[in-house]
Amino acid sequence: MRPKGSAEQLEYRRRLAAEHLAEGKSLTSVAQMVKASPSSVKRWKDALQRGGMDALKAKPHPGHEPRLNSKKRKQLLRILLRGPVDAGYSNDLWTCARVADVIERRLGVKYHPDYVGTLLHRLGWTCQLPEQRARERDPEAIERWRREDWPRIKRGLRAES
Secondary structure: OOOOOOHHHHHHHHHHHHHHHHOOOOHHHHHHHHOOOHHHHHHHHHHHHHHHHHHHOOOOOOOOOOOOOHHHHHHHHHHHHHOOOOOOOOOOOOOHHHHHHHHHHHHOOOOOHHHHHHHHHHOOOOOOOOOOOOOOOOHHHHHHHHHHHHHHHHHHHHHHO
8 A cells, every 4th residue: 555645755755764774774773764664665775776866766657648738727727717608508507518528629638528527626616506496486485484384383293292
């Protein structure tokens, strides 16, 4: 299991262990100092002997380059902030399918609509739907019901039980 910490923090830990090993300290004492297992410290020591301090550098994460680079992500955010109507849709509601369509048309990158929700979340966007309320809604009648009818009904329920 990968220890907690950023790649830079873990690299710092390996380099610190290397310094202690260079001072002649034992594997177990170095392991305790840097809060690692002795087998990890042994691996780092072997890597040091083979490749020097460069062998302890953080390695880049595997995987392909993101299809939306930082420039295209900024473009997408500008498009999203201008709104769906500006993007050519009839109402002011972004859906994952619409965002996927905009990304494909404007940025030339095709994403499945199911993934777009994850992408939007990473960009700091959250799912928000407009509240649907009836046109006939009467706020005064609702407040009156809460103030007068609901307490009466609630008292009746308590009396029955």
